[in-house]
Structure formats: C-alpha cells, structure tokens
Amino acid sequence: MANVVIIVPILAFAFSLLFSSSLVASATGGRDEGYGIFGRTLDLNKLLGSKKEKLSHFRLYWHDVVGGKNPTSIPVVMPTNGSQTFFGMVNMMDNALTLSPNLTSKLVGRAQGLHAMTSQHQLGALMAMNFVFMEGKYNGSTITLLGHNSIFDAVREIPVVGGSGLFRFARGYAQLRTHTFDTRTGDVIVEYNVYVLHY
Ligand SMILES: *[C@@H]1O[C@H](CO)[C@@H](O)[C@H](O)[C@H]1NC(C)=O
Ligand SMILES: *[C@@H]1O[C@H](CO)[C@@H](O)[C@H](O)[C@H]1NC(C)=O
Ligand SMILES: *[C@@H]1O[C@H](CO)[C@@H](O)[C@H](O)[C@H]1NC(C)=O
Numbered sequence: 408m409a410n411v412v413i414i415v416p417i418l419a420f421a422f423s424l425l426f427s428s429s430l431v432a433s434a435t436g437g438r439d440e441g442y443g444i445f446g447r448t449l450d451l452n453k454l455l456g457s458k459k460e461k462l463s464h465f466r467l468y469w470h471d472v473v474g475g476k477n478p479t480s481i482p483v484v485m486p487t488n489g490s491q492t493f494f495g496m497v498n499m500m501d502n503a504l505t506l507s508p509n510l511t512s513k514l515v516g517r518a519q520g521l522h523a524m525t526s527q528h529q530l531g532a533l534m535a536m537n538f539v540f541m542e543g544k545y546n547g548s549t550i551t552l553l554g555h556n557s558i559f560d561a562v563r564e565i566p567v568v569g570g571s572g573l574f575r576f577a578r579g580y581a582q583l584r585t586h587t588f589d590t591r592t593g594d595v596i597v598e599y600n601v602y603v604l605h606y
Pocket of ligand 1: 488489
C-alpha cells in the first residue's frame with residue numbers, strides 16, 4: 408500500500424514529462440504534433456548521394472508552327488487594338504523540339520508554355536515554358552525557361568530557372584538564334600543552345 412502511494416505519483420510525474428511538450432504544444436497552437444514542423448535544414452550530400460553538379464549542353468530546334476492545318480502555337484489573346492508591336496498578344500504552345508532544323512527529324516521533347524508580346528515599342532516577348540524531354544535517360548525530366556526575348560536580335564538569351572527529374576536544382580541559360588522565319592505562314596524555327604548546371 409505504501410509502495411502504491413509512492414509509485415503512482417512517480418508514474419504520473421513521468422507521464423507528465425512525456426506528454427508535457429505536446430500538452431504545451433497543443434496549448435500554443437499545435438507545434439510538435441507531427442505536422443506542425445514544416446521546415447528543416449538538410450545535408451545536401453545526404454540528399455544527393457554521390458551526385459556532383461555538372462554542366463550539360465543541348466542543341467535543339469524549336470518549331471513555332473502557327474500556320475497550316477496543325478499549328479502548335481496558337482494565339483489565345485489578341486494584341487491590343489492598333490499595336491504595331493503586337494503588344495498584349497499571348498500564344499499558348501506545345502512546340503516540337505527536334506535534333507535538326509527539319510521538323511521531321513528526331514523529336515526529343517516539347518516546349519510547352521506561352522510566349523507573350525510584352526513590349527509597346529519594340530518586338531519583345533516574355534517566354535515562359537517547360538522543355539519536356541521525351542528521349543533516352545532524359546525522358547520525363549523537364550527544364551524551365553523564363554525570360555525576355557528580343558525576337559529580332561541575332562542572339563537572344565533566356566535564363567533557365569529550374570528543372571525536375573535529372574534537372575533538379577537546374578540553373579543556366581539558353582542562347583537563341585532564328586534559323587528560319589517563314590513570312591508567308593509566320594512559322595519560326597529557332598536554334599536553342601541550352602547550358603544547364605544540374606546534378
Ligand atoms: C480598333 O480600332 C479601330 C480603328 O481605330 C476601331 O474602328 C475599332 O472600333 C477598335 N476596336 C476596339 C475593340 O476597340
Ligand atoms: C525534311 O526531311 C524530309 C524527310 O527526310 C525530307 O523529305 C524533306 O525534304 C526535308 N525538308 C527539308 C526542308 O530539308
Ligand atoms: C518515355 O516515357 C513514357 C512514359 O514513361 C513512355 O511511355 C515512353 O515510351 C518513353 N519514351 C522513350 C523514347 O523512352
């Protein structure tokens with residue numbers, strides 16, 4: 408009987424220690440309840456294993472097909488009235504990315520996203536697109552490009568702002584050179600040289 412009198416308060420004290428943090432946590436809004444902690448610091452080497460950062464180069468041809476029966480780049484917003492620079496025009500695209508300038512050459516991915524005319528005084532576009540790769544080990548991986556495109560400059564540059572799959576933590580840039588501009592159909596073929604750091 409004497410033992411019980413001693414043990415019960417000790418157990419109660421031990422339990423109160425075990426649960427005190429969660430009791431305090433629930434009283435202070437749920438911290439430590441398992442789903443309350445949303446951020447922590449990780450060791451990059453533990454996350455990536457033996458992978459080292461590397462630089463990859465891709466040369467691809469981007470086909471902005473606006474004319475014909477099977478366009479892949481379609482205006483979804485028309486320019487503001489009377490704009491000579493097509494200001495306001497937005498195209499949604501699912502453009503082929505091929506190995507050579509010929510559209511029938513090997514398809515290695517698609518450029519999915521939009522380009523929007525964002526300059527009132529020159530021909531300038533905002534490019535916002537994902538290169539969705541479909542070939543070899545890159546199949547299913549993506550890189551994301553976002554930036555300004557002065558479409559009549561000989562060489563333009565767009566930042567690579569991220570990626571997925573093999574391109575996690577990607578950063579880099581793409582250089583664009585117009586290969587062909589068909590004034591009759593409006594179709595454009597652009598050579599993309601993409602330089603991307605990734606793991
Ligand atoms: C566009 O401009 C033309 C010529 O100035 C005018 O006739 C027309 O009403 C305008 N359209 C709109 C939608 O503002
Ligand atoms: C593209 O390739 C196809 C098939 O090889 C060929 O018939 C066509 O002439 C080529 N087009 C150009 C512009 O080289
Ligand atoms: C790419 O992956 C998709 C889905 O996993 C698969 O259906 C397709 O055959 C793959 N393509 C190539 C060229 O490996």
